Amino acid sequence: MAGATNAAVPTLIGSVQRALRLLEAAGAHEGGAPAKQLAREAGIPLPTAYHLLRTLTHEDYLRRDKGVFTLGDAVGRLAGSERVQNRRSTLEDSLTHWRDAIGVAVYFAVYREGEIELVAVADSPYAPAVHEWADFRETGHAHAIGQCLLSQLDDDARRDHLDRHPVQPVTRYSVRDRAALMERLEAVGRREPVVERQEYALGTVCAAIPITAGDVAATMAISLPLQQEARLRPAVEQLQAGIGSLLASLAFSISI
Structure with missing residues (x-):
């Protein structure tokens, strides 16, 4: 045989x-x-x-x-798959660069077709990513990535999302109800980072930076252990300063 x-x-x-x-x-x-x-x-x-x-x-x-x-068309799809992979590799290389430069886990996410989509993450043993212990899409109200994306939506899209994924506490630090969340989101400045402390994962602080890339809401985010919270603001400022060089790869990645 x-x-x-x-x-x-x-x-x-x-x-x-x-x-x-x-x-x-x-x-x-x-x-x-x-x-x-x-x-x-x-x-x-x-x-x-x-x-x-x-x-x-x-x-x-x-x-x-x-x-x-x-x-035939299938050949074109193969070529398209290669382009998508190349775009993803470019994005991952960019995230890896900033992970190493700043020493934090770095994330890129978009809001696509009514859902929060985590596109790529760069982490390492010395800069571990947050463990997704509760479905990331359903708990957008509780983490910095979700809050940053929701803050970029118009009122109708935001209400639709929260109708499908109701606000409920994830940890004892989470926003307690929909009204409180809406008030918080409306207070977020157009280009301001969103900071979240232990609302999704105990012992973790996160910040998400809004990305302007066409009509799609997008964000880059970082996370740190709570005991390193003092590094959060400088890390955000360092990432914001370099965000311009990333925009090309981030814009491409929205179509992945």
């Missing part, structure tokens, strides 16, 4: 290689090419090429029209 399995591996690899050569051949012809031409250019026997072309067409990697094959 093991021998049969091992023998199948080169066969599968060979099929993938031949399929990729067919895609490369098709991609070299903007207006498409017939099966015989693609088989010849890829160096594949015509019967094998026909089989692979049918499979690639079925999976939408190729399109066949009047006997001519062109690249």
Whole structure:
């Protein structure tokens, strides 16, 4: 049985290689090419090429029209996935830089389709991230990231969010009710950081900086152990000073 399995591996690899050569051949012809031409250019026997072309067409990697094959939508999605990964890598590199420069855990989050979405985190053993012990999306009223994002929404969007995710204490330091939260959010200045002390996680202080990136509410945030609270304000100021250099990667990341 093991021998049969091992023998199948080169066969599968060979099929993938031949399929990729067919895609490369098709991609070299903007207006498409017939099966015989693609088989010849890829160096594949015509019967094998026909089989692979049918499979690639079925999976939408190729399109066949009047006997001519062109690249399909699935190829574009692959390229799009690579671009998304590159954008995410750029964002993560930026967060890692600031984690190391300031010595704190750094977060990037957006408000997308009615929910709080934590896009990326850079932490380390010496700068650990806050443990998500309660669903981050449902407890936005209790942490700095959520409060910062909610403060950027208009009244209708904010009320809609709180209707779906009601305010309730998460720790003994959390905001107690919706009215108190709304009053706090309305007091937040447009460019002011939001600071939260032990409202989501005991023993932790956090600050979130609002990010202007198109029409999407976004934020960068940091967290520190409570005993290091004296470092919070200088760390926020250092991050704010460098936020301009980050805007390009942050704006790209909103589309991830």
